[in-house]
Amino acid sequence: MLINQVTVSVIALLSLKLLVERLLNFANIHHNLLRRNEIPYGFESFVDLPTYQKSIDYTLTKTNFSSLCAIWSFVFDGFVILSGLMPCLVSASAKFFGTQTIGQVASFFLINFLFSLLGIPFSWWRQFRLEDFFGFNRSTQAIFWTDKAKEYLLCFIFGFPIFYVIAWFFQSFPRSWWVWAWAIFFVFQVTMIIIYPVFILPLFNKLTPLPDGELKKRLLNLTQLTQFPISEIFTMDGSKRSAHSNAFFIGLGKFRHIVLYDTLIEQMNTEEIAAVLSHEIGHCKQQHIRTNLIVEGVGSFIGFGILYYLSSSSWFLESFGFQTEYPLVPLILIFSIVISSVTFWINPFFNYLSRKHEYQADHFAADVLGQTESLISSLRKLHTKNLSNLTPHPAFSAFHYSHPTLFEREIALRNSTPNHNHSDA
Numbered sequence: 001m002l003i004n005q006v007t008v009s010v011i012a013l014l015s016l017k018l019l020v021e022r023l024l025n026f027a028n029i030h031h032n033l034l035r036r037n038e039i040p041y042g043f044e045s046f047v048d049l050p051t052y053q054k055s056i057d058y059t060l061t062k063t064n065f066s067s068l069c070a071i072w073s074f075v076f077d078g079f080v081i082l083s084g085l086m087p088c089l090v091s092a093s094a095k096f097f098g099t100q101t102i103g104q105v106a107s108f109f110l111i112n113f114l115f116s117l118l119g120i121p122f123s124w125w126r127q128f129r130l131e132d133f134f135g136f137n138r139s140t141q142a143i144f145w146t147d148k149a150k151e152y153l154l155c156f157i158f159g160f161p162i163f164y165v166i167a168w169f170f171q172s173f174p175r176s177w178w179v180w181a182w183a184i185f186f187v188f189q190v191t192m193i194i195i196y197p198v199f200i201l202p203l204f205n206k207l208t209p210l211p212d213g214e215l216k217k218r219l220l221n222l223t224q225l226t227q228f229p230i231s232e233i234f235t236m237d238g239s240k241r242s243a244h245s246n247a248f249f250i251g252l253g254k255f256r257h258i259v260l261y262d263t264l265i266e267q268m269n270t271e272e273i274a275a276v277l278s279h280e281i282g283h284c285k286q287q288h289i290r291t292n293l294i295v296e297g298v299g300s301f302i303g304f305g306i307l308y309y310l311s312s313s314s315w316f317l318e319s320f321g322f323q324t325e326y327p328l329v330p331l332i333l334i335f336s337i338v339i340s341s342v343t344f345w346i347n348p349f350f351n352y353l354s355r356k357h358e359y360q361a362d363h364f365a366a367d368v369l370g371q372t373e374s375l376i377s378s379l380r381k382l383h384t385k386n387l388s389n390l391t392p393h394p395a396f397s398a399f400h401y402s403h404p405t406l407f408e409r410e411i412a413l414r415n416s417t418p419n420h421n422h423s424d425a
C-alpha cells in the first residue's frame with residue numbers, strides 16, 4: 001500500500017469531487033421528484049403530463065447511472081493509486097517493449113488500452129439498456145462493436161505519432177519540451193477541427209447533401225441572407241444509432257460543414273429547421289469556435305506547464321511508487337487520473353461561457369428570422385423529443401449543463417427585440 005502525503009492528498013481530492021457530485025445528483029433528483037406530478041408553469045401548451053413525467057424518469061435514471069459510474073471510477077482510481085498497480089504495469093511493459101522512446105510510447109498505449117476496456121461495459125449498458133428502455137436506442141451490437149474498433153484504431157493512428165514526437169521533445173529538450181508539446185497538441189486540435197467533418201465523421205456516419213426542394217431552398221436563402229457562404233448542407237443518418245435529434249456546425253474557414261440529423265428533419269417543419277440553422281450560423285458568425293479554441297489553448301498551456309513542474313519534481317512520481325528514470329509515461333498516466341478532480345471545479349466556468357454563446361446564437365437567429373416563434377417552437381420540440389430535463393436544479397445545471405434550460409432560453413428570447421434589418425419576411 002502506497003500511503004503517503006501525496007497519495008492521501010490525491011485521494012482526498014477525488015473524494016471531495018465524488019462527494020460534491022453525489023450532493024448535486026441528490027439535489028437534482030429531489031428537485032425533479034418534487035415537480036413530477038405537475039407540468040411546470042409555462043410548459044402546459046406543448047408537453048403533456050405523461051411525456052413530462054417520462055422526461056423526469058429519464059433524468060433520474062441517467063443521474064443514478066452517472067452516480068454508479070462515478071463511484072466505480074473512484075474505487076478504481078483509488079485502487080490504482082494505493083495498490084502500486086501502475087508502477088508494476090509500467091515496469092512489466094518496459095521489459096516487454098524496452099525503454100527506447102518508441103517502447104515508452106507503446107507502453108503508454110497498451111496501459112491506456114487496458115484501462116479503457118473497463119469502461120466498455122458501462123457504455124454498452126447505457127446504449128442497450130438505459131437508452132433502449134426510453135426508446136432512444138437504434139444501434140445494433142454490430143454497429144456498437146464496429147464503432148469501438150474504429151475509435152481504438154483512430155486513437156492509435158493519430159495518437160501514436162503525436163505522442164512519439166512529444167516523447168522525443170521530452171528527451172531532447174528537458175527544459176522547453178512542454179512548450180513544444182503544447183504547440184504540437186494545439187496544432188493537432190486545430191487540424192482535427194478541419195479534418196473531422198471530411199475524414200473522421202464519414203467513417204461513422206453517412207453524410208448526404210440535402211436533396212433539392214423547399215427545405216434546401218429556404219436554408220440556402222438563409223445562408224445568403226446572413227452572408228454565410230456554404231457550398232452544401234448535409235443530413236446525417238443519426239437514426240442509425242439513436243432517436244435523439246440534433247444539428248451541429250463543424251469545421252473552420254472553408255472546411256466548415258452544417259450537419260442536420262435525419263431525425264431532426266423528421267421532427268420539424270421547414271421554418272423550425274431554418275431557425276435551428278440560423279442558430280448554428282450565429283455560432284459561426286460570432287466566432288464561438290475560435291473563442292473555444294483560444295480558451296482550450298490557454299487551458300492546455302497551463303496543463304502542460306503543470307506537467308513540466310511535476311516532471312522536474314522527483315518526489316511526485318516517487319510518491320506513486322515509480323522509478324523516475326523514464327518519467328514521461330508514468331507522469332501522464334497519473335496526471336490523467338488526478339486532472340479530473342481539478343477540472344471538475346472549473347466546469348461551471350466553461351458552462352457559463354458556453355451558455356453565453358447559446359444566448360448569443362439564439363439572439364442572432366431571432367434577428368435573422370425577424371421573430372422568435374419558430375426558434376422557440378424548434379427548441380420546444382428538441383427538448384420534448386429528446387426528453388431533456390426541463391427543470392434541473394440550478395447547482396446541478398451549473399456543473400453539468402452546457403446549454404441554458406428551455407425556460408431560460410425562452411425568457412431571454414422573449415425579452416429580446418428582433419432586429420428586422422436582416423429579415424426577408
Ligand SMILES: [Zn+2]
Nearest residue numbers: 279283358361
Ligand atoms: Zn448552440
